[in-house]
Amino acid sequence: MKEPSFSISGQIVDIVNRRIFPGTITVEGAFIASIKEEPVQETDYILPGFIDAHVHIESSLVVPSEFARVAPIHGTVATVSDPHEIANVLGLAGIRYMIENARLVPFKFYFGASSCVPATRFETAGATVTCEDIEMLFRDEGVKYLSEMMNYPGVLHHDPEVMAKIACAKLYNRPIDGHAPGLMGKEAADYISAGISTDHECYRLDEAKNKIAHGVNIIIREGTAAKNFEALHPLFKSSPEKLMFCSDDKHIDDLVDGHINVLCRRALEKGYDLMDILRAASLKPIEHYGLDVGLLRPGDAADFIVIKEKDFTQFIPSATFINGRCVAIEGISLINRQPVEVLNHFDTSPKTEAQFRVKVNPDDTHLRVIVACDGELITKSKTTSLHVDAEGYVEADVKNDILKIAVVNRYEPAEPSVAFITNFGFKQGACASTVAHDSHNIIAVGTSDRLIAKAVNALIASKGGLVAVTETEEKKIALPIAGLMSNDD
Numbered sequence: 001m002k003e004p005s006f007s008i009s010g011q012i013v014d015i016v017n018r019r020i021f022p023g024t025i026t027v028e029g030a031f032i033a034s035i036k037e038e039p040v041q042e043t044d045y046i047l048p049g050f051i052d053a054h055v056h057i058e059s060s061l062v063v064p065s066e067f068a069r070v071a072p073i074h075g076t077v078a079t080v081s082d083p084h085e086i087a088n089v090l091g092l093a094g095i096r097y098m099i100e101n102a103r104l105v106p107f108k109f110y111f112g113a114s115s116c117v118p119a120t121r122f123e124t125a126g127a128t129v130t131c132e133d134i135e136m137l138f139r140d141e142g143v144k145y146l147s148e149m150m151n152y153p154g155v156l157h158h159d160p161e162v163m164a165k166i167a168c169a170k171l172y173n174r175p176i177d178g179h180a181p182g183l184m185g186k187e188a189a190d191y192i193s194a195g196i197s198t199d200h201e202c203y204r205l206d207e208a209k210n211k212i213a214h215g216v217n218i219i220i221r222e223g224t225a226a227k228n229f230e231a232l233h234p235l236f237k238s239s240p241e242k243l244m245f246c247s248d249d250k251h252i253d254d255l256v257d258g259h260i261n262v263l264c265r266r267a268l269e270k271g272y273d274l275m276d277i278l279r280a281a282s283l284k285p286i287e288h289y290g291l292d293v294g295l296l297r298p299g300d301a302a303d304f305i306v307i308k309e310k311d312f313t314q315f316i317p318s319a320t321f322i323n324g325r326c327v328a329i330e331g332i333s334l335i336n337r338q339p340v341e342v343l344n345h346f347d348t349s350p351k352t353e354a355q356f357r358v359k360v361n362p363d364d365t366h367l368r369v370i371v372a373c374d375g376e377l378i379t380k381s382k383t384t385s386l387h388v389d390a391e392g393y394v395e396a397d398v399k400n401d402i403l404k405i406a407v408v409n410r411y412e413p414a415e416p417s418v419a420f421i422t423n424f425g426f427k428q429g430a431c432a433s434t435v436a437h438d439s440h441n442i443i444a445v446g447t448s449d450r451l452i453a454k455a456v457n458a459l460i461a462s463k464g465g466l467v468a469v470t471e472t473e474e475k476k477i478a479l480p481i482a483g484l485m486s487n488d489d
Helices: 084-090 092-102 131-140 152-156 160-171 185-193 205-213 252-257 260-269 274-289 309-314 449-462
Strands: 005-014 019-028 031-037 045-048 050-055 076-081 108-113 145-149 176-178 196-199 217-221 243-246 304-307 319-322 325-329 366-371 380-385 402-408 417-422 430-433 442-446 465-469 474-478
Touching (some): 045 274, 050 217, 050 243, 050 274, 076 274, 084 092, 092 108, 092 131, 131 160, 145 160, 152 160, 152 185, 160 176, 185 205, 205 217, 217 274, 243 274, 304 309, 430 449, 442 449, 449 465
Parallel strands (some): 005 045, 050 076, 076 108, 196 217, 366 417
Antiparallel strands (some): 005 019, 019 031, 319 325, 366 380, 402 417, 402 442, 430 442, 430 465, 465 474
């Protein structure tokens, strides 16, 4: 294919030097050959593309090559991607799958080495990623960073395996991402002093400020489930140089509506400095992770977006360029769909209604109930009394919004684990999913044992996906790739 060669004029947004000037950019091949400051008639703004500084592509429910067909529509040219989800299912093979699929498209995916696989000893995962695996990823695959160190207790207690992974990242001069929701004070200081450089899990302003005081960069997250922008945006007043933006986990239907550009818009609407906002959206992640993404300088990769003057404060691009090629224009992707390989790890048998029954001591009917909090990953708990039948079994209490929740091991035959949960509001039916962070077993919530079994068995039949059932209906999205992603458009 012939290398692109063209010039484009407009109002050039120079984030590095914090100024906007009229000029012309000349592109030769994948790079910017020159930038000439001169009077121009064009009023379009030209600025560096946006970067999602922490995302699990798997959570979009599509593979990287499909994610890449949507994100550039909103001006995103690169992601800092943790393949932690598929790694918990397939290990090193899953990480390599993401890297290889990403190479099929002209989008800049920068993957990390997943640090916590399995994510917890309290649940069965499908694989293990060792320190030796992580070193191989740094050495042979050019992986950019050590993905979120979720095991902060392991850091605080100097767990040998955890510290070996951190030491490996330091040996290869790779940044280490953090993950420590709610951690404060001396524990936060000790965790960060081990070499942690970021945290995207802050959900309170005082927590974020405390971590910044110990040197961490805060990645403001606005995903499908966790939304922290409203709590953290005042950091643009106190510590704008320490901020980045991310989505973490963002479903494809939400990605269709917007991405990092939405965070830029909301920050600008709140009156924050334009250059501080754009630094968080592009310059800061490029510098922190050492990304090969252009910043509109001669010799840089020709990665930039064009926004019409009338759309500038809304950050709606009219065109997106990556390595000198236009990959999206006027809301339409120019990246072609690629063939998608399917791989999975699924080995469990259908379950019966009886396997979801819960028997209790009839003299003690007080049970602990999970309290789900909408828009948050953090749950709470309460204790309540539930009706026990003559045989000692406890059922869901739909009237009082106390439902059953079950986890089913998808990697080997085992009995389900069953508990109770509130704040779902279901009046009938059940839902189930193999998108169940972080081990991605089958998780189901429902109003009866029978319907939970129905939902779970629907997923077992399709080897993964999302399902909702009632007595008479069944709706399902199959996710045959690791039980996490679709192989469809």
